[in-house]
Amino acid sequence: MRHGVARFVSGFLFLPVALYLLYVVWPFAQAAGYSLTNWGGYSDRQEFVGLDNYVRLFSDELIRKAFWHNVFFLVTVPLFTIALALFLAFLLNVGGREDRAGVRGVFGSGFYRVVFFFPQVLSLVVIAVMWQQIYRGDGQGLINGLLMRIGLVDEENPVAFTADPEPFLGVPAVLWWLLFIAVWSGAGFYMVLFSAAMQSIPKDIYEAALLDGAGRVHTFFKITLPLLRDTVSVAWVYLGFIALDMYALVFVMTPSQGGPDHASEIFASVLNFTAFQKGQFGYACAMGVALAIFTILLAALQLRITRRERIEY
Amino acid sequence: MSTVTRPPGERSRAAAPGPATPRGGGGGGLGGRIFNGFSHLFLVVWAVMVIYPLLWVVMSAFKSDAEVIRQPLSLIPEKLNWDNFSRAWVDGHLGSFFGNTLLVLVGSVGLTMLLGSMAAYVLARYEFPGNRAIYYLFLSGLTLPIYLAAVPLFKGVYNMGVVFPLLGPNSHLMLILVYVAWSLSFTVFFMHSFFRTLPNAVAEAALVDGASHSRLFFSVMLPMARPGLISIGIFNVLGQWNQWYLPTLLMQSVSGEPKNQVIAQGLIELSVNQGYRSDWSGLFAGVTMAMLPVLVVYIAFQRQVQSGLTAGVGK
Numbered sequence: 001m002r003h004g005v006a007r008f009v010s011g012f013l014f015l016p017v018a019l020y021l022l023y024v025v026w027p028f029a030q031a032a033g034y035s036l037t038n039w040g041g042y043s044d045r046q047e048f049v050g051l052d053n054y055v056r057l058f059s060d061e062l063i064r065k066a067f068w069h070n071v072f073f074l075v076t077v078p079l080f081t082i083a084l085a086l087f088l089a090f091l092l093n094v095g096g097r098e099d100r101a102g103v104r105g106v107f108g109s110g111f112y113r114v115v116f117f118f119p120q121v122l123s124l125v126v127i128a129v130m131w132q133q134i135y136r137g138d139g140q141g142l143i144n145g146l147l148m149r150i151g152l153v154d155e156e157n158p159v160a161f162t163a164d165p166e167p168f169l170g171v172p173a174v175l176w177w178l179l180f181i182a183v184w185s186g187a188g189f190y191m192v193l194f195s196a197a198m199q200s201i202p203k204d205i206y207e208a209a210l211l212d213g214a215g216r217v218h219t220f221f222k223i224t225l226p227l228l229r230d231t232v233s234v235a236w237v238y239l240g241f242i243a244l245d246m247y248a249l250v251f252v253m254t255p256s257q258g259g260p261d262h263a264s265e266i267f268a269s270v271l272n273f274t275a276f277q278k279g280q281f282g283y284a285c286a287m288g289v290a291l292a293i294f295t296i297l298l299a300a301l302q303l304r305i306t307r308r309e310r311i312e313y
Numbered sequence: 314m315s316t317v318t319r320p321p322g323e324r325s326r327a328a329a330p331g332p333a334t335p336r337g338g339g340g341g342g343l344g345g346r347i348f349n350g351f352s353h354l355f356l357v358v359w360a361v362m363v364i365y366p367l368l369w370v371v372m373s374a375f376k377s378d379a380e381v382i383r384q385p386l387s388l389i390p391e392k393l394n395w396d397n398f399s400r401a402w403v404d405g406h407l408g409s410f411f412g413n414t415l416l417v418l419v420g421s422v423g424l425t426m427l428l429g430s431m432a433a434y435v436l437a438r439y440e441f442p443g444n445r446a447i448y449y450l451f452l453s454g455l456t457l458p459i460y461l462a463a464v465p466l467f468k469g470v471y472n473m474g475v476v477f478p479l480l481g482p483n484s485h486l487m488l489i490l491v492y493v494a495w496s497l498s499f500t501v502f503f504m505h506s507f508f509r510t511l512p513n514a515v516a517e518a519a520l521v522d523g524a525s526h527s528r529l530f531f532s533v534m535l536p537m538a539r540p541g542l543i544s545i546g547i548f549n550v551l552g553q554w555n556q557w558y559l560p561t562l563l564m565q566s567v568s569g570e571p572k573n574q575v576i577a578q579g580l581i582e583l584s585v586n587q588g589y590r591s592d593w594s595g596l597f598a599g600v601t602m603a604m605l606p607v608l609v610v611y612i613a614f615q616r617q618v619q620s621g622l623t624a625g626v627g628k
Contacts, residue, residue, distance in 0.1 A: 004525075004526070005439065005526065006441070008435075008525075008526040008527060009435050009439050009441055011527075012431045012432065012434070012435045012527075012530075013431075013432055013435055013436075013447065015428055015431075016428040016429065016431060016432040016497055016501070017432065017447060017450075019428070019490060019493055019494045019497065020450070020451065020454070020494050020497050020498075022494065023466065023469075023490065023491050023494035023495065024454050024462065024494050024495060024497075024498075025450065025454075026465070026469065027462035027465035027466040027469060028457060028461060028462050028465075030465035030468075030469070031461050031462060031464060031465050034464065034465065087355075088355075088356070088359065091352040091355060091356055092356070107353070108356075111360075112356050112359075112360060113619075114612065114615050115360050115363055115364060116359065116360070116363060117611070117615070117618075117619060118363055118364075118367065118608065118611070119363065120622065121551060121607050121608065121611040121618065122604055122607065122608070123554060123555035123557070123577060123603070123607075124555060124557060125555075125557045125577040125580050125581060125603075126580065126600055126603050126604050129580050129581070129583075129584045129596070129600050130366060130367075130370050130600055130604075131366075132584060133370070133373075133593075133596070133597070134366055134369075139385065140381070140382060140385045140593070141385070142366065142369055142385070142386070145385045145386045146386060149386065184362070184363075187359075188363070189622065189623070192619050192623055193623045196623060215344075216348065244458055247460070247558070248557055248558070251581075252581060252584065267460070268458075268460045271460050271463070272460070272463065275463065275464045281464050281468075284463075284464055285461075285464055285465070288458070288460055288461030288462070288463070288464070289461060291458055291460060291461060292456075292457050292458060292461045295456060295457070295458055296456050296457075299456055
């Protein structure tokens with residue numbers, strides 16, 4: 001019998017573990033190894049250079065730029081997405097008319113719930129290609145076209161969107177435009193998530209607050225928000241990973257995949273360019289390892305900050 | 314996070330969750346009505362911001378090229394130019410890319426579910442040395458960025474292709490296996506917590522009745538885990554359908570080789586190429602074709618899709 005169990009367990013585990021080791025673990029391990037060499041990727045010449053690649057990272061102007069752009073997305077994508085999603089969820093759940101039965105969800109909330117979720121089921125590439133057309137730098141683009149029609153934008157001087165490296169609040173405009181797409185596509189999903197969490201808060205908590213004379217907005221900040229803390233912190237961690245994924249938008253939408261003039265360069269775009277255009281595999285692997293360490297530290301930090309006692313109800 | 318795994322529609326259908334009437338404070342008749350009006354306004358604005366661009370893309374797909382340039386903003390095409398779709402389908406190779414994507418997805422999602430739940434089941438319900446180590450090995454894949462593995466993965470697949478062309482670059486089988494491997498982390502993580510909650514009594518009864526361990530899994534435990542399988546299934550279908558980085562990395566065809574690319578690559582190619590050929594309507598048609606099937610399926614099964622995807626985050 002015991003023998004049978006061992007055979008069963010190893011039989012069930014063999015294929016999944018083998019595939020995972022081959023295509024996920026092994027490449028990760030190799031990347032760590034290559035990062036200590038000067039391997040170009042296309043030749044057999046491969047010398048051990050120790051930590052040289054890592055030292056080089058710190059003095060690399062492009063990497064420094066990309067790093068700050070990553071940090072920008074890491075802060076803004078979760079911040080704006082969560083704020084908007086919370087606001088939408090709040091409006092949906094307590095925005096409605098009042099009657100004897102209490103405050104209702106807004107009329108048509110089922111419809112909004114379905115529609116706001118649309119971008120979540122579209123692939124990033126579809127979203128990127130679509131917004132590329134919306135953001136077009138001439139009258140053929142949706143936004144520029146509309147703005148020209150109502151006379152807000154001069155036909156000679158359209159909004160450049162993702163081709164605009166000029167800083168706005170110290171950050172290149174192109175990054176803000178990409179951020180907008182990320183928020184547009186993420187808000188609905190997190191609204192549904194928060195909405196479900198809001199509905200699981202028992203009503204008597206609200207009733208007690210109302211007896212004490214609290215208003216709608218007040219109850220939101222003093223009761224709903226603190227009770228949603230768990231959900232919000234999970235969303236924050238999750239959006240942090242999505243922020244690292246902005247590469248799809250950069251890849252499809254910006255000139256020379258990180259331009260103009262490196263204004264939208266992020267870690268992933270620099271890594272890919274270094275590996276496959278410049279042919280510096282060793283150096284690119286060092287970037288990857290640095291990115292991984294950064295990600296893990298960040299995830300640990302976020303979990304640490306947001307961890308708090310759970311409220312049971 | 315068990316609170317978010319509840320299907321979102323369940324209670325919202327009965328309207329009226331949320332707090333009861335705020336008397337005094339900021340509530341009251343007029344204040345409430347203004348608030349109500351403001352909520353409607355904002356919700357409508359956001360709904361328009363979501364729907365309008367999608368509608369614009371779909372409608373532009375029916376325009377002629379001249380019309381796209383002359384009247385880019387109009388939402389009603391002068392006449393329905395269905396040939397935009399056939400052009401994107403045939404000349405833009407979207408038809409064959411669609412076929413490739415479906416072929417890969419059928420294999421990869423099926424295999425992900427099978428292998429993922431097998432591993433999760435064994436890890437969740439059997440004790441053996443190394444159990445935790447393997448579990449954490451799978452878990453660690455969740456935090457590591459895919460870009461780190463890009464270079465060695467590319468090299469490894471390339472080298473493998475020299476010996477076994479079926480596992481080399483530009484092969485469907487290879488892409489299926491890579492998708493499965495990269496989806497295992499989350500699938501194992503999700504199903505692991507699901508299998509843990511299943512009752513022991515049923516399993517013991519089946520074993521006493523003489524069922525083998527694998528029979529117990531396939532005919533008792535797997536059917537019992539159905540809700541979890543549906544959630545993670547939806548998650549994997551969408552996740553793998555949306556993949557673009559792995560295919561662009563691994564599915565480049567050298568000239569003369571068959572075009573095995575997936576739909577995301579087709580769209581990127583179309584959006585780059587229309588730059589010189591300025592076939593705008595064909596591009597819109599391509600985006601529409603990539604977009605509509607998913608949207609239709611979503612609208613049909615919106616409750617399941619929403620709960621499936623949010624459950625994925627909540628765990």
